[in-house]
Amino acid sequence: EEQMVQSGGGLVQPGGSLRISCAASGFTISNIYMNWVRQTPEKGLEWVSVLYSGGSTYYADSVKGRFTISRDISKNTLYLQMNSLREEDTAMYYCARGLNGGVRYFDSWGQGTLVTVSS
Amino acid sequence: IQMTQSPSSVSASVGDRINITCRASQGISRWLAWYQQKPGKAPELLIYSTSTLQSGVPSRFSGSGSGTDFTLTISSLQPEDFATYYCQQGDSMPRTFGQGTKVEV
Numbered sequence: 001e002e003q004m005v006q007s008g009g010g011l012v013q014p015g016g017s018l019r020i021s022c023a024a025s026g027f028t029i030s031n032i033y034m035n036w037v038r039q040t041p042e043k044g045l046e047w048v049s050v051l052y053s054g055g056s057t058y059y060a061d062s063v064k065g066r067f068t069i070s071r072d073i074s075k076n077t078l079y080l081q082m083n084s085l086r087e088e089d090t091a092m093y094y095c096a097r098g099l100n101g102g103v104r105y106f107d108s109w110g111q112g113t114l115v116t117v118s119s
Numbered sequence: 120i121q122m123t124q125s126p127s128s129v130s131a132s133v134g135d136r137i138n139i140t141c142r143a144s145q146g147i148s149r150w151l152a153w154y155q156q157k158p159g160k161a162p163e164l165l166i167y168s169t170s171t172l173q174s175g176v177p178s179r180f181s182g183s184g185s186g187t188d189f190t191l192t193i194s195s196l197q198p199e200d201f202a203t204y205y206c207q208q209g210d211s212m213p214r215t216f217g218q219g220t221k222v223e224v
Contacts, residue, residue, distance in 0.1 A: 035214075044205070044216060044217075044218050044219055045162070045207075046216070047213050047214040047215065047216075050212075058213075094161050094162075099164065104168075104209030105164060105167045105168075105207065106152075106162075106207075107164045107173065108164075109162060110161065111161060112161055
């Protein structure tokens with residue numbers, strides 16, 4: 001069964017750092033475009049970052065320079081390192097797989113992990 | 120690209136036919152997807168490339184449109200269809216979503 005299990009969320013102070021993880025099973029993340037998408041009641045769904053199968057990375061302007069997407073192929077796990085966190089980064093974060101190995105749509109999502117940035 | 124959905128919510132009954140509209144701020148050809156999200160769950164892909172049903176999605180769901188105007192249709196609403204629906208453009212980066220349409224009783 002293909003699935004993604006997320007971990008690592010929590011409460012962090014403004015300016016702090018946090019790393020969230022997305023452990024995949026049933027498929028190999030190195031062959032797939034893998035994304036992070038976040039959601040808040042106020043702003044809805046917001047795409048955050050993508051890691052191409054070839055290793056290229058792209059980021060939303062709102063997180064560029066602060067967040068880093070990466071993967072550990074040996075653990076089949078995707079990461080999002082979040083630095084210089086702001087209160088507006090508070091959200092439910094989802095990892096999302098590219099449909100059919102592509103980059104346009106998201107066909108499978110993790111269960112979500114809540115990140116709260118507050119003093 | 121900004122994605123605007125209407126209505127923001129719709130009240131309906133089991134068996135009703137409903138349409139949800141999504142408008143892109145610029146042309147996106149047919150690079151549009153629809154997702155369904157239930158409370159406390161991650162979104163699920165329903166339709167991609169405007170009208171292609173994802174595997175396992177019932178045929179009562181359909182999509183149409185091109186360019187800037189798109190529609191999700193549920194032909195006969197079932198109890199499990201009460202949820203929030205989002206459109207998403209796959210034409211250019213960054214990928215963007217509509218604000219959602221809540222289908223409620």
